[in-house]
Amino acid sequence: MNIGVIGGGGHVGLPMGIVLADAGFSVTLIDKDEQRLAIIEDGKLPFNEPGGKPQLENALANGRLDTTTNIDATADCDVIFFVIGTPIDEHHNPQMDVLLDVVDDVVDNLTNDQLLIFRSTIYPGTTNLVCEILADKGYTVGEDIYVSFAPERIAQHKAFEEIVGLPQLIGAPDNKSYQRTKEVFDAFLEADCHRLNPTEAELGKLFTNMWRYLTFAAANEFYLITESFATHHDVNVNKILDKTAEDYPRFDVPSPGANVGGPCLTKDGWFLVDNIPFNELVSTAYQINEGMPAQIIDRMADKSPNPNKITILGMTFKANSDDTRNSVSFKMEKQLQMKGYRNVVKVEPNVDEFSNVEDIEDSDWVLLMTPHDEFAEFDAIRSRVDNEDCLYCDIWGLWSGARHHSDNGYFFGYEFDSKTPAVEKEVTQ
Numbered sequence: 001m002n003i004g005v006i007g008g009g010g011h012v013g014l015p016m017g018i019v020l021a022d023a024g025f026s027v028t029l030i031d032k033d034e035q036r037l038a039i040i041e042d043g044k045l046p047f048n049e050p051g052g053k054p055q056l057e058n059a060l061a062n063g064r065l066d067t068t069t070n071i072d073a074t075a076d077c078d079v080i081f082f083v084i085g086t087p088i089d090e091h092h093n094p095q096m097d098v099l100l101d102v103v104d105d106v107v108d109n110l111t112n113d114q115l116l117i118f119r120s121t122i123y124p125g126t127t128n129l130v131c132e133i134l135a136d137k138g139y140t141v142g143e144d145i146y147v148s149f150a151p152e153r154i155a156q157h158k159a160f161e162e163i164v165g166l167p168q169l170i171g172a173p174d175n176k177s178y179q180r181t182k183e184v185f186d187a188f189l190e191a192d193c194h195r196l197n198p199t200e201a202e203l204g205k206l207f208t209n210m211w212r213y214l215t216f217a218a219a220n221e222f223y224l225i226t227e228s229f230a231t232h233h234d235v236n237v238n239k240i241l242d243k244t245a246e247d248y249p250r251f252d253v254p255s256p257g258a259n260v261g262g263p264c265l266t267k268d269g270w271f272l273v274d275n276i277p278f279n280e281l282v283s284t285a286y287q288i289n290e291g292m293p294a295q296i297i298d299r300m301a302d303k304s305p306n307p308n309k310i311t312i313l314g315m316t317f318k319a320n321s322d323d324t325r326n327s328v329s330f331k332m333e334k335q336l337q338m339k340g341y342r343n344v345v346k347v348e349p350n351v352d353e354f355s356n357v358e359d360i361e362d363s364d365w366v367l368l369m370t371p372h373d374e375f376a377e378f379d380a381i382r383s384r385v386d387n388e389d390c391l392y393c394d395i396w397g398l399w400s401g402a403r404h405h406s407d408n409g410y411f412f413g414y415e416f417d418s419k420t421p422a423v424e425k426e427v428t429q
Ligand SMILES: NC(=O)c1ccc[n+]([C@@H]2O[C@H](COP(=O)([O-])OP(=O)(O)OC[C@H]3O[C@@H](n4cnc5c(N)ncnc54)[C@H](O)[C@@H]3O)[C@@H](O)[C@H]2O)c1
Pocket: 006, 007, 008, 009, 010, 011, 012, 013, 030, 031, 032, 033, 036, 083, 084, 085, 086, 102, 119, 120, 121, 122, 152, 153, 154, 155, 156, 263, 264
């Protein structure tokens, strides 16, 4: 069976294509980004995704993986996956035309019995709209052409483990489209397929991401509330969250986080918001998460006014990633500049264009925005800074001793002995 993956050079499309090839299908990665395709042809992943390289090399060696920039290649495919980016515009509205233009191109080359699987995160109703477009062209979905929405739910960096391990939602308008989609996934899936109709599956995917985004906003809101009490009381948010959740079954709150961003979590909320214009849960979560840089800067300035040099640790949107898309670190940099702090060093070990830890000497503030493994040793960071008056901010709790014992994530370097485990310090407190 020939499978085409449109957007096959991307963070979702490439792992999908590799797994399909590994399962024995003959796969063509169709992508407009020639540079990415050249890297892939060379046996390399254009981005960091653990475990993928050997599988890619294997697929290339077996001749089961091919690449092209030519969208007309879909004409020779039995199954076509759509995995291109589905962005929002500058007004936070979904850019529907990006995907629909590609659908138009594919429809021009359509042949009977092809199965179209939408895997990008899409605006609710899009799959049904595609069915209408196909009907206008004279096709009958479920009889001479097949369509489904099978959302990707992996988190970056876990792609190769999660593509095979997570249950697959399949939104299908008819039995045959469902069965044909399930057959493709059953070739490699170690979990079950769950059937919904297309719009239900589209909403389910968006709800999954929104739920995660809301839990981070709740943790950040708890952090801000605790801060407001911290002016008159000895309270620490991470200590509250940990102790309150200990051995208790219904309080599963993540840590507050300085950097809740990435290519989709933030934008996906806007796919829902315009359907509920007067309800504000999603937009409030956005304001809380995107407001973290301003909140952090205010607290830093209270404790340590007039810093000459500020270091941001981490420019990617999440730990151990090389993906800077929609990272809140850039908002942090912008806010610092707007407040007049001009000397800002941006350290990012996973992307070439940024500074490295050699450049952080004499910083007055160090802001841990992305909790990369490279930053885990507080003592190493502190000795690079070599300024005993430096104020550090780690609301993630990466420097774990600090998590319970610093002032809600802020602490002056030399007051804090990072080698002492949090639990021992607590006993002696
Ligand atoms: N990144 C994630 O962790 C993740 C997880 C689940 C779902 N998603 C969703 O998956 C989709 C893809 O996201 P991504 O992170 O892989 O994006 P990406 O930008 O990494 O990949 C998209 C790829 O599509 C290609 N492309 C764009 N327009 C094209 C066109 N007209 N013809 C051919 N190729 C084209 C791009 O060159 C790129 O290689 C989005 O809808 C996203 O919301 C992403």
